Amino acid sequence: MRAVRKSWDAVYRGASQPLEVALIIERALTDPTPSARYLCGHQSASVIASRILPTRLWDSLIRIQMT
Structure with a gap:
């Protein structure tokens, strides 16, 4: 949860x-x-990517980003 919090803080x-x-x-x-x-x-590209990429791949990318 700390990694998630840190990631969201950076987004904001x-x-x-x-x-x-x-x-x-x-x-x-x-x-x-x-x-x-x-x-x-700058986050616009991630919206597009989340719609194009398969769910499992998108989830993996998010998981990597939060660790």
């Missing part, structure tokens, strides 16, 4: 800046042909 410290998020929200609201989803910030 490295979170996207509010201005970056606000600009993406503005883009979504003003885009004449909006997308269904807008990814934002």
